[in-house]
Amino acid sequence: MDLLTPWRSSARTDTGKVRARNEDAFLALPERGLWVVADGMGGHQNGALASRMIVERLAELPGGSDLDRRVKELRQALHDLNRRLGKELTLTADKPDPVIGSTVVALLVEGDRAVCVWAGDSRCYLWRSGNLYQMSRDHSLLQQLMQEQQMSAEQAASQPGAHALTRAVGASETLVLEVVEFTVYPGDTLLLCSDGLYQSMSSTMLGNALSLPSTSLALERMFELALDGPARDNISAVVIRR
Template identity: 35%
Template sequence: MTAQLEAFLLSDIGRRRAQNQDSGGSFPEIGLFVVADGMGGHRGGEVASKIAVDTIHEVAATNLKHGKSSAEALTEGAKHANLRIMDRAKKEPDLEGMGTTTTSLRFEDGKVFIGHVGDSRCYLLKREGIWQLTRDHSLVQEKLRAGMITREQLKTDRMKNVITRSVGFDLHFGIDVYEYAPEAGDLFLLCSDGLTGPLEDADIHEIATRIYYAAIDTDEFKGREHGFEPLLKSLAESLVAAANDRGGDDNITALIARYPGKSP
């Protein structure tokens, strides 16, 4: 599905980091969108996240061209990215230990598929609310599920930045694949933890309500089925600005993609 797909990607270094180790990719021609948050000393994180985005794009496009499903394409993309990152680290000792999260989204007719490794996230945004569609692969999430901490304690836990799954570290890593049935006008937000660290889900929805949903009710946008990219840009910029206003401790990436059709 590629008809009238609109999206906007913004990646920001934040206020405290020397380099941006996040990467993102918007490939509407094949209905694919990707965010990756790299890790590793020196330039490792930056290299790993770029390899992941480029590889997922390349491999997914090839798989789709040969009739593979979206779920297979996203899975194979992540697997190949894992191998390429590990191979690059072997060849360049200064990159040893690098890795990355990956969260990828593929639109089909009537379906959305999400491939996920790590603690970057995919959200569904609607006028009436926000839903996290992915589950973080993180130590604090495991502690939360085990009842060891409360949701309120999660953000301040000293292990909050420890992830339990990533691309580039282990040959036998696992990727979660989710399938969702979208409605016309749904927004999907892919983001790194530089956004979700300082902002609560309610903050993200409040900004979306003020910047995006208020605007689509005006005469300029009412009844439209496409032409929303300026609003997606404004929303991404507002989200990144809000994260920076709350410290900007990490790199911040927000990719917002709109499912085609007339908004309800």
């Protein structure tokens, strides 16, 4: 690893207490300024395959100092995978309604520029000066109901299928990615995670963990808290600090 990189990170995944297998996958390449969390869906083999394909494909991307080029290549790789998963689906269509897909949240950094690219409900958070900011917005029916129907989070959560995803890699013919760019400062801490982590924790709990002195301590605290709860889903997180 290039020790000149100003970035430090810690990453971990856990099956949780209920699921038989782990369909999450992560990537942590601080020397290349690239981190990813993917949360597979569509049953054991399919979900694990989709998240693993995303992580393996993004790990192959070239590094370099041209952030705009890297973002373009990452987006293209995800669009290619979306098509490929669609083809895999037609080859394995022995069930009436097979799904093979995955959420993705990726973070690319270069200097003081950071770009987050995502589809689905895996999230990117920024912890800065004692405040927690959610940088990504969930692509879920819940979020859509809150935005379009002006429902409260409680009202939206009570609707049938509220946690259904409206976007994911492999979920539909056309993949629509969302992108946000922001400036990062020394001392900033970033978190990429699957919904298994944030659903079991309040913003205060997340912030308290991210305020700890190292990425490994922050990660350890979050997993302690998540696994103290019901942990009904797989849990994955990457903590990144400049």
